[in-house]
Amino acid sequence: MTDMLSLAGTGPVVLAVFVILIFFSVVSWAIIFFKLFQIHKANSESVRFMDFFWKTKRFDTIAAQADRFASSPLVMLFNEGYSELKQVMDGDAKQEQAGVSTDLGDIENVSRALRRATNQEINRLEKYTTFLATTGSASPFIGLFGTVWGIMVAFEGIGRTGSASLAVVAPGISEALRATAIGLIAAIPAVMAYNHFQHKIRVLVKEMDSFSTEFLNIVQRNITGK
Amino acid sequence: MHALHRRSDTWLGVTLLLSATVHVAAFVCMLWLQQLNPALDQLQTTYYVDVVNLPVVAPQAGNPLPEANATVEEAVATAPQAGPQKPPATPLPASGGGKVPPSEDHGFQERMAKLTAKAAEQRQAAALESLRAKISGGKTGMPGATGSQSGSDYTAYLHSRLKDAFRETISYQSAAPFAVVRLTIDGDGRILLTRFERSSGDKLFESAVQRAITLAEQRIVPPPGRTTYEGTFVFKPQGVTQQ
Structure with a gap:
């Protein structure tokens, strides 16, 4: 425990390893906090939005109130689907005047818009999680590199002084092992958080798929009359 | 939609700041805990009890x-005695050179x-x-x-403290270094003067000796009668001896 936090006498390579690992730790914890907040908000607002969606009969009313649930990915899907639907309806009105029917093509357009919005939302939800995966996999190796380097330097010192007493060997090795410890401290929460977020995102993706299907059903039943 | 994305990403800056603060706080907490719990080696003292000569509880007793x-x-x-005892030598028959009968010899052995x-x-x-x-x-x-009485018991006490401390600090690079050090301790138990009467020529060893003396100084009590004490000790890789 003595001088555990002291960096006096630490070599430049081991010091660089410490700096890198601390950077990884700080950024990964920032991402963990950010994702916790983002996914929690997305979940809670999705639940509220779905309640509102099923209670409200009109799409234009839902669209007007959608800003209240801005963090929900389902709202983004609804906005994209609704705006595409409006464009299709406007186009249909013109085509009906010209005597051309394009019902199947209309649904396909809305479906494509929903798929595109789903992909955008998945990208948004998965943004920065790759950094957590990188931290989880790379930090222990970076720490191990610091340890190996530190032990190399310690053994060089033993060779120079010609003494292999514990007082000479122990401080260098203890300092080197600190690098592995910091690497693990950075990696363990990152891996745990990455797995947790992946699970939560998978659940949200399934909800988005369900919502897209429901939206298309409603469009097909009520708007195109099929 | 893009406005919503921008709005959600601004939180990343806030969480980055939060993360940095948490890391700094954790570091400060560790420093504080380290100060709260000083090194164990300064608190734990090993006492050796001489079972033959009862330990001197207070060196001031003289x-x-x-x-x-x-x-x-x-x-x-x-x-x-802890070890196996030899039976007392059987006295030889007084004189005459005659043999003692076996039954009489057996009775004598029993007695x-x-x-x-x-x-x-x-x-x-x-x-x-x-x-x-x-x-x-x-x-x-x-x-x-x-x-x-002041003198040799305090020397033994001091020798014990130095031996303990030297075990923790010992390091050397020459083959068989040894240094002779004369210590002057004042009435308050502080080391006034540390003089190397014989240098080992091994800087690492002498540094270890110096550190051992500094470490021992934290543990020693004042000399008997609070008088100034002077003593010479020999430091070797095998340990510390009195001179």
Whole structure:
């Protein structure tokens, strides 16, 4: 425990390893906090939005109130689907005047818009999680590199002084092992958080798929009359 | 939609700041805990108890008086020996050169064994009684000590502290270094002067000796009678000896 936090006498390579690992730790914890907040908000607002969606009969009313649930990915899907639907309806009105029917093509357009919005939302939800995966996999190796380097330097010192007493060997090795410890401290929460977020995102993706299907059903039943 | 994305990403800056703060707080907490719990090696002191010569509880008690020495020697002499005891030599037949009959010899052996056992019991009882008297005497230090004598017991005490400290700091790079150090300790138990009377020529070793003296200084009590004490010690890789 003595001088555990002291960096006096630490070599430049081991010091660089410490700096890198601390950077990884700080950024990964920032991402963990950010994702916790983002996914929690997305979940809670999705639940509220779905309640509102099923209670409200009109799409234009839902669209007007959608800003209240801005963090929900389902709202983004609804906005994209609704705006595409409006464009299709406007186009249909013109085509009906010209005597051309394009019902199947209309649904396909809305479906494509929903798929595109789903992909955008998945990208948004998965943004920065790759950094957590990188931290989880790379930090222990970076720490191990610091340890190996530190032990190399310690053994060089033993060779120079010609003494292999514990007082000479122990401080260098203890300092080197600190690098592995910091690497693990950075990696363990990152891996745990990455797995947790992946699970939560998978659940949200399934909800988005369900919502897209429901939206298309409603469009097909009520708007195109099929 | 894009506005919503931008809005959600601004939180990343806030969480980055939060993360940095948490890391700094964790670092400060660790520093604080380290200060709260000082190094264990400064708190734990190993005491060695000499079972033959009872430990001097307070070095200020000084040396035992000559008559007290006699008491101790007597107690040691009468104390039962830990190792296997040799049976007392059987006295040879007085004279005549005639052989003793086997039955008579056997009876003599038995009587001798009984006498030996009785004598051993008496010695054990006397030693125990002597130890009880010393323990229940209520005085610290060796029997008969008045606390006025200064000298060799404090040297032994100091030697023990130096030996403990040197075990923690020892390091050397030459083959068999040894250094002779003269210490002057003031009435408050502080080391006034550390003089290397013989240098080992090994910088690492001498640094270890110096560190051992500094470490020992934190643990030592003032000399008897709070007088200035001077003593010479020899530091070797095998340990510390008095000179």
